[in-house]
Amino acid sequence: MAVERSFDRVAFDQGTAAWHDWRKQGIGASDAPTIMGENPFSTLGGLLEQKLAAVRTNFETPSMALGVKLEPEARHAYCLHVGADVEPACVQSTQHTWMRASLDGLSADGERVVEIKCGRAAYWRTAKTQRPPSYYMGQLQHILAVTGLPTIDFVCHFPMKTPIFLTVERDEVYIEKLIRAEEKFWSLVLELRAAQEPMRAAA
Numbered sequence: 001m002a003v004e005r006s007f008d009r010v011a012f013d014q015g016t017a018a019w020h021d022w023r024k025q026g027i028g029a030s031d032a033p034t035i036m037g038e039n040p041f042s043t044l045g046g047l048l049e050q051k052l053a054a055v056r057t058n059f060e061t062p063s064m065a066l067g068v069k070l071e072p073e074a075r076h077a078y079c080l081h082v083g084a085d086v087e088p089a090c091v092q093s094t095q096h097t098w099m100r101a102s103l104d105g106l107s108a109d110g111e112r113v114v115e116i117k118c119g120r121a122a123y124w125r126t127a128k129t130q131r132p133p134s135y136y137m138g139q140l141q142h143i144l145a146v147t148g149l150p151t152i153d154f155v156c157h158f159p160m161k162t163p164i165f166l167t168v169e170r171d172e173v174y175i176e177k178l179i180r181a182e183e184k185f186w187s188l189v190l191e192l193r194a195a196q197e198p199m200r201a202a203a
Contacts (some may be wrong), residue, residue, distance in 0.1 A: 006148030007091040007101075007110075014088055014102050015068075022090070024051060026098040027182050029115075029146075032138035035185050036178060039135050044185075051189045052196065063119050070118040074157030075105050078114055081165055082153070086114055093146045096179065098186045101146045104155075114153040115140060123158040132168060141178055144170045 012019040033039035034047045079085050086105030093099035105114035117123070117136070125133045132140060132154045140152050149170070156164040 006095060007093055007146050009106075010090045010092050010100075012090045014090065019090065019102070023100060023102070026092070026100040027142075027186055029101040029139045029142040032142035032178060032182065033135050034138075035181050036138040038138050041135075048185075048189065048192070052192055067118040070157060070159070071104060071116055074116045074118055074155055074163065075114070077157065077163045078105065078116070078153070078155050078165065081163070082112070084112055086112060091146055096183070099142070099146050099179075099182065101143045103143065106147075110147070111149070112153070113143060113147055113149055114155055115143065116155045116157065118157050120158055123156045123161060123164070126154075126156040126164050126166070127161075130164075130166070132166065137174070138178060140168050141171055141174050142182075144168075145175045145179060 010022065012022055027035070031047060034042040034044060037044070075086065075088075084107055086107050089103045089106040091101050091103060091106070103113055104116040106112070115136070117126075117132075122133060122136075136154075140154065144150075144152055151170065152168050154166045154168050156166075
């Protein structure tokens with residue numbers, strides 16, 4: 001099935017300074033659950049502080065570091081499972097340029113996208129319910145909003161466990177609410193940044 005392209009690929013290597021700066025100039029998929037009030041580990045105020053901070057700070061928990069380490073292994077297992085190759089990619093919406101996504105895997109033709117989670121808690125919850133944890137809903141639907149794709153594959157991987165492969169469908173009603181909430185949040189970020197400029201110039 002032909003895919004209506006709604007995104008551009010951007011040439012950033014994830015984890016680099018340029019990538020961090022690009023993410024700060026918009027809303028990424030991992031920001032979406034916080035904006036939607038679904039992330040129990042992050043607050044809207046905390047996310048706003050990150051977007052407004054003049055200096056970028058690197059913060060990586062042990063679980064985040066483990067996820068980065070295990071992701072290539074999980075992506076390889078996924079590629080074998082679906083019989084298609086995907087590679088990490090950074091994409092940006094052509095309709096809402098402030099909407100960005102750093103993808104764990106995107107096929108060369110842009111028709112297949114995957115989100116990978118390698119945490120113990122995520123694996124346990126997904127194995128129990130056979131659906132992604134609810135606090136990833138915003139992230140998954142944000143990616144679908146950016147790419148225009150009808151589905152996203154969700155992979156849970158943890159050492160010594162059988163990988164879990166699920167497919168999540170696009171939810172147009174949710175995406176409409178998501179875009180409104182993100183647009184409102186991004187407008188606030190820009191407004192507060194503009195208010196900061198005179199103070200920074202005077203400092």
